[in-house]
Amino acid sequence: MIESTEFFQNLNEHLQENKAFVVYRKPGANIVKALLQNDKLTYKVKDHTESGFIFAPFNAEAESYLIPLENSESFEFEFRVEGSLDDRSTDEISSGVDFELMEEDQKQHENLVQNAIEAIKDGELKKVVLSRSEKVELYDPDAIRIFKNLLNKYAQAFVYLWYHPKTGYWLGATPETLLNTERTRFKTMALAGTQLFKGKIDVEWGQKEVEEQQLVTDYILDSLKSIKATEGISFSEPYSTKAGSLLHICTDISGKLSSLEHLNELIKILHPTPAVCGLPKHKALEFILKNEGYSREFYSGYLGEMNIKSESKRNSNRRNQENQQFSAISKKTDLFVNLRCMKLKDGNARIFVGGGVTTDSNAADEWMETVNKSQTMKAVLVK
Numbered sequence: 001m002i003e004s005t006e007f008f009q010n011l012n013e014h015l016q017e018n019k020a021f022v023v024y025r026k027p028g029a030n031i032v033k034a035l036l037q038n039d040k041l042t043y044k045v046k047d048h049t050e051s052g053f054i055f056a057p058f059n060a061e062a063e064s065y066l067i068p069l070e071n072s073e074s075f076e077f078e079f080r081v082e083g084s085l086d087d088r089s090t091d092e093i094s095s096g097v098d099f100e101l102m103e104e105d106q107k108q109h110e111n112l113v114q115n116a117i118e119a120i121k122d123g124e125l126k127k128v129v130l131s132r133s134e135k136v137e138l139y140d141p142d143a144i145r146i147f148k149n150l151l152n153k154y155a156q157a158f159v160y161l162w163y164h165p166k167t168g169y170w171l172g173a174t175p176e177t178l179l180n181t182e183r184t185r186f187k188t189m190a191l192a193g194t195q196l197f198k199g200k201i202d203v204e205w206g207q208k209e210v211e212e213q214q215l216v217t218d219y220i221l222d223s224l225k226s227i228k229a230t231e232g233i234s235f236s237e238p239y240s241t242k243a244g245s246l247l248h249i250c251t252d253i254s255g256k257l258s259s260l261e262h263l264n265e266l267i268k269i270l271h272p273t274p275a276v277c278g279l280p281k282h283k284a285l286e287f288i289l290k291n292e293g294y295s296r297e298f299y300s301g302y303l304g305e306m307n308i309k310s311e312s313k314r315n316s317n318r319r320n321q322e323n324q325q326f327s328a329i330s331k332k333t334d335l336f337v338n339l340r341c342m343k344l345k346d347g348n349a350r351i352f353v354g355g356g357v358t359t360d361s362n363a364a365d366e367w368m369e370t371v372n373k374s375q376t377m378k379a380v381l382v383k
């Protein structure tokens with residue numbers, strides 16, 4: 001374990017060499033981890049048997065990047081949170097906004113949503129998640145400073161700073177787990193439905209939000225049960241969960257894989273879920289690619305540790321054996337959906353935001369939902 005100041009100095013030197021790296025902290029953890037790639041090669045993921053940190057785009061057909069464990073140096077350090085950033089200061093960001101451009105964006109997004117509502121009413125689709133991106137000029141484009149703001153502000157999110165010469169800088173604070181596995185046990189979640197947090201977590205949800213989240217749960221459960229690779233699937237009651245200044249509905253889902261060899265199959269089933277794409281999956285994807293009018297790139301893709309070996313001490317409880325300790329090597333995977341994220345480029349941040357559209361959606365409300373979601377990133381761009 002090293003000191004955080006020492007680590008950030010190392011990272012600055014690494015940056016000068018234009019080599020890939022990732023720094024991240026898992027939800028609720030106080031240890032920050034990092035992988036700094038040793039060489040300048042580009043590593044891609046073939047079948048999810050690789051070990052390292054994966055950065056995968058929304059488009060499941062496109063390339064996923066990897067920082068391999070064996071070609072990088074690992075660091076861990078404790079980051080002492082310096083008190084929460086003040087939400088009021090996001091006004092400083094809004095003061096630089098061109099309101100005519102905003103109006104254009106609003107019209108465009110509301111039209112997109114309206115077209116989707118009509119397609120849903122025509123029976124083509126059940127749900128589609130529609131997104132947009134928003135450019136914000138940075139008063140200070142220092143990615144490390146922004147990352148420290150993320151660490152300070154979002155203790156319960158998966159926060160990260162990723163850099164690769166092929167993808168550029170990405171940062172985010174996502175509330176959504178795609179998949180976590182330890183040995184053959186796995187966990188995932190169905191997360192959907194959004195409202196502003198107004199001081200209490202235990203809130204009432206409207207019918208639109210309850211139904212749209214249930215669609216995600218049902219889809220994940222049905223797909224997991226439909227493959228031979230899984231068994232013993234169970235799930236929680238839906239509950240409200242806080243993500244920055246927002247609330248969502250979440251259902252925890254868990255089960256067992258018949259063997260770790262099925263990790264690839266499981267990821268392919270889960271990504272993209274109807275939380276970021278829609279239902280039926282292929283129709284929704286077609287609608288998104290045809291109508292969104294921009295490329296999501298890595299937004300609503302996934303990222304995280306893949307096949308990381310960890311050693312755990314376990315007690316053998318067999319009666320006729322001595323109660324001895326033995327070490328067991330297991331492999332862990334911790335993947336998150338890349339939401340509440342942005343890309344830094346040429347002194348600007350491009351923030352990506354979206355929301356689920358169903359037959360009960362209202363275009364103006366969907367616009368406001370994306371405005372509210374954009375605050376998660378805007379809040380860390382302040383001085």
Ligand SMILES: C=C(O[C@@H]1C=C(C(=O)O)C=C[C@H]1O)C(=O)O
Binds near residue numbers: 131193194355357
């Ligand atoms: C698509 C996003 O979020 C997803 C969509 C949600 C919704 O439609 O209510 C809620 C949480 C996420 O699953 C986003 O943050 O951009």
